[in-house]
Amino acid sequence: MPNISIKDVAVYAKVSKSTVSRVVSQKGYVSDSSRIAVMQAIEELGYSPNTLARSLVSNQSKTIGICVPFLNTPFFASMMEGIESEADRNDYDVFIYHTKDSIEQEKRAIEKLIARRVDGIIIIPVDTKGRQIKKAIGSTPCVYLIRQPSELQSINMVSVDDYMGSRNALEVLIHKGHRKIGMIRGVDVYSTMRDRWRACEDVCNQYGIDLDLRYVKTSELNFKSAHLAAKELLADYKEFSAIYSLHYWGCAGLIKEARDRGIQIPRDISLSSFEAFDDWNTIMPMSITSNRYPSVEMGQSAVKLLHQIIQSDSNISTSSVLLHPSFQEGKSVVEFKD
Amino acid sequence: MPNISIKDVAVYAKVSKSTVSRVVSQKGYVSDSSRIAVMQAIEELGYSPNTLARSLVSNQSKTIGICVPFLNTPFFASMMEGIESEADRNDYDVFIYHTKDSIEQEKRAIEKLIARRVDGIIIIPVDTKGRQIKKAIGSTPCVYLIRQPSELQSINMVSVDDYMGSRNALEVLIHKGHRKIGMIRGVDVYSTMRDRWRACEDVCNQYGIDLDLRYVKTSELNFKSAHLAAKELLADYKEFSAIYSLHYWGCAGLIKEARDRGIQIPRDISLSSFEAFDDWNTIMPMSITSNRYPSVEMGQSAVKLLHQIIQSDSNISTSSVLLHPSFQEGKSVVEFKD
DNA sequence: CTGTTAGCGCGTTCAT
DNA sequence: ATGAACGCGCTAACAG
Numbered sequence: 108m109p110n111i112s113i114k115d116v117a118v119y120a121k122v123s124k125s126t127v128s129r130v131v132s133q134k135g136y137v138s139d140s141s142r143i144a145v146m147q148a149i150e151e152l153g154y155s156p157n158t159l160a161r162s163l164v165s166n167q168s169k170t171i172g173i174c175v176p177f178l179n180t181p182f183f184a185s186m187m188e189g190i191e192s193e194a195d196r197n198d199y200d201v202f203i204y205h206t207k208d209s210i211e212q213e214k215r216a217i218e219k220l221i222a223r224r225v226d227g228i229i230i231i232p233v234d235t236k237g238r239q240i241k242k243a244i245g246s247t248p249c250v251y252l253i254r255q256p257s258e259l260q261s262i263n264m265v266s267v268d269d270y271m272g273s274r275n276a277l278e279v280l281i282h283k284g285h286r287k288i289g290m291i292r293g294v295d296v297y298s299t300m301r302d303r304w305r306a307c308e309d310v311c312n313q314y315g316i317d318l319d320l321r322y323v324k325t326s327e328l329n330f331k332s333a334h335l336a337a338k339e340l341l342a343d344y345k346e347f348s349a350i351y352s353l354h355y356w357g358c359a360g361l362i363k364e365a366r367d368r369g370i371q372i373p374r375d376i377s378l379s380s381f382e383a384f385d386d387w388n389t390i391m392p393m394s395i396t397s398n399r400y401p402s403v404e405m406g407q408s409a410v411k412l413l414h415q416i417i418q419s420d421s422n423i424s425t426s427s428v429l430l431h432p433s434f435q436e437g438k439s440v441v442e443f444k445d
Numbered sequence: 446m447p448n449i450s451i452k453d454v455a456v457y458a459k460v461s462k463s464t465v466s467r468v469v470s471q472k473g474y475v476s477d478s479s480r481i482a483v484m485q486a487i488e489e490l491g492y493s494p495n496t497l498a499r500s501l502v503s504n505q506s507k508t509i510g511i512c513v514p515f516l517n518t519p520f521f522a523s524m525m526e527g528i529e530s531e532a533d534r535n536d537y538d539v540f541i542y543h544t545k546d547s548i549e550q551e552k553r554a555i556e557k558l559i560a561r562r563v564d565g566i567i568i569i570p571v572d573t574k575g576r577q578i579k580k581a582i583g584s585t586p587c588v589y590l591i592r593q594p595s596e597l598q599s600i601n602m603v604s605v606d607d608y609m610g611s612r613n614a615l616e617v618l619i620h621k622g623h624r625k626i627g628m629i630r631g632v633d634v635y636s637t638m639r640d641r642w643r644a645c646e647d648v649c650n651q652y653g654i655d656l657d658l659r660y661v662k663t664s665e666l667n668f669k670s671a672h673l674a675a676k677e678l679l680a681d682y683k684e685f686s687a688i689y690s691l692h693y694w695g696c697a698g699l700i701k702e703a704r705d706r707g708i709q710i711p712r713d714i715s716l717s718s719f720e721a722f723d724d725w726n727t728i729m730p731m732s733i734t735s736n737r738y739p740s741v742e743m744g745q746s747a748v749k750l751l752h753q754i755i756q757s758d759s760n761i762s763t764s765s766v767l768l769h770p771s772f773q774e775g776k777s778v779v780e781f782k783d
Numbered sequence: 784c785t786g787t788t789a790g791c792g793c794g795t796t797c798a799t
Numbered sequence: 800a801t802g803a804a805c806g807c808g809c810t811a812a813c814a815g
Contacts, residue, residue, distance in 0.1 A: 113792060113793060124794095126802080128794060129801090135801095136801090137800070138801085155583075156560055160807085161792080162793095162807095163793075163794095164807050165793090168497065170540075178522060178525045181517075184518070185517045188517040191516055191543040200540055200542075200557060201540065203529065204538075222496045223538065224495060362730035363726075363730045366732075389668035390728050391730075392700035392701045392704055393704065448807095450808055460785080462786085462808090462809080462810095463785070464784090464786080466810060466811090470809095475784070494809080497809090498791090501793090501807095502791045502808085502809055503810070504791075
């Protein structure tokens with residue numbers, strides 16, 4: 108109940124505050140006798156050092172903040188796993204912030220985190236241009252995760268090679284002989300979605316496949332919208348032999364809709380997808396051929412990079428990490444047969 | 446770069462620190478002229494109030510800590526959604542801690558949170574007895590989520606009526622005429638699992654059904670273990686017409702294993718499950734008859750309760766919230782036919 | 784309405 | 800090896 112401070116311990120142990128401070132932070136010389144007295148006092152009084160005060164004087168809080176657009180999607184959850192474990196390893200505590208896919212919330216989150224004097228911020232940017240973020244973030248070390256805001260140049264990034272990943276996921280279908288391929292893509296506001304789509308255009312060009320836009324549906328990055336797109340797409344499902352979903356939600360929507368319509372994968376139609384995540388298997392009963400974001404590793408890399416920046420303390424040089432998606436052969440794709 | 450403090454603002458605006466403090470915290474009277482000068486100085490200097498220092502003097506940090514055994518499971522992710530949104534509404538920032546299902550980690554997490562002087566803690570206890578937790582938590586307000594540690598009596602709890610939920614989920618099968626029912630249950634260390642299992646015994650008793658333990662498999666609460674249990678259970682799948690999984694992982698394991706074996710749900714076997722979560726639909730393509738934890742609401746309730754405790758400041762009375770699972774009719778259960 | 788003073792809990796000189 | 804004094808950035812109490 109009574110807040111025990113370093114002073115109380117000092118009095119109890121009959122030494123000065125400095126001495127207590129020395130044994131707690133393990134710096135400087137302390138005689139064994141005093142050390143024992145202090146440790147006993149700490150035990151007796153149930154003293155717990157006040158990190159707030161400590162941060163105030165040391166000018167570093169050993170905390171980092173994470174801004175994530177959604178909390179309840181498996182992908183971000185998996186990434187949080189990587190972030191938390193790596194943060195723990197480097198002795199940071201983590202503030203979590205749900206930006207709710209809103210630029211306003213994001214700005215507010217950054218402001219609050221800075222007011223709390225976090226040592227650094229990891230952000231999956233909602234603000235696609237990055238103007239609001241830049242204004243709010245000041246000189247606090249920051250690592251951008253997944254997407255690069257278009258107006259921000261020399262920044263620290265951890266991202267995945269979306270272009271190559273998308274190519275691979277699509278080529279799987281082509282290599283199996285599919286020529287007519289339906290697609291679900293994401294809205295173009297994010298660089299990730301643009302890159303993935305560009306890969307589709309390039310691949311089709313390269314293989315001489317005609318990209319029929321009637322069978323390319325666009326959706327927002329949530330289940331509802333993707334499910335709707337899947338509905339529309341599957342209405343014409345006789346027109347193509349395979350589907351490539353450029354994102355996770357499309358895949359989920361497709362599987363659900365296919366089931367409801369009695370369309371069997373892969374018997375009636377093949378399916379390849381992008382942006383699954385490490386633990387996808389554990390929640391998705393179907394084995395889907397997909398190109399996966401290394402979600403846990405992404406979180407870890409972001410923290411490692413951030414830590415490095417905080418340490419070096421020089422905001423001059425920036426560095427980026429480009430990770431590679433891992434291709435997973437599933438059972439959702441079969442050879443094309445007429 | 447240079448850390449701007451209230452003092453800098455004061456000098457710049459040619460007023461005293463107190464005046465700056467007054468306009469920032471919007472307390473006390475300030476003349477319009479000074480207010481304008483201060484606001485301008487703040488803008489000019491890019492001043493951001495230091496929450497650390499503020500917390501130090503006000504003796505409350507407006508932060509809460511969450512200790513959760515796993516981060517990468519959809520259920521907890523969904524719960525985090527509720528926690529974060531409600532915390533935000535009450536102006537708390539949240540520290541997240543991954544206890545990794547380890548009592549040691551849990552203890553350490555609590556200690557770190559207390560050192561950070563969080564105003565309260567929400568914990569999904571790993572320590573089933575609660576001795577470690579009790580020792581570490583001291584007098585910090587705390588809300589226990591989901592499970593009640595066996596040795597802790599008058600505590601603040603948010604839990605779900607596992608017994609009734611389990612009854613309902615099982616009775617669905619019985620009402621459809623199923624008499625031979627395979628089961629996957631969870632290890633007995635958690636009160637939730639005990640309650641759910643007790644419900645099974647009672648229901649079988651009541652309906653005169655013989656609970657054949659050969660077809661009841663026990664698993665840990667993770668995918669791997671549950672998948673193994675599913676494998677074993679489905680080896681005998683001709684022996685029963687329906688399966689009831691007492692937890693989410695069992696359900697996931699069953700669906701996966703059924704698919705791999707070519708067993709169709711519900712054609713070959715009916716399936717009912719407990720402990721899905723609000724957004725289950727968005728990631729699970731199959732429509733499963735299940736009794737769901739109100740995951741988002743649970744998170745919200747926990748924060749509300751915690752906030753209330755912090756406010757009232759009296760650790761004397763404790764209160765509990767008992768939520769009810771919501772039954773969802775799916776397409777995984779059909780009438781029994783011989 | 785405003786400035787001065789004191790103190791929150793701690794680390795860090797600097798003497799001793 | 801240890802203690803006294805100062806300051807981190809801020810709020811609260813008081814005086815004016």
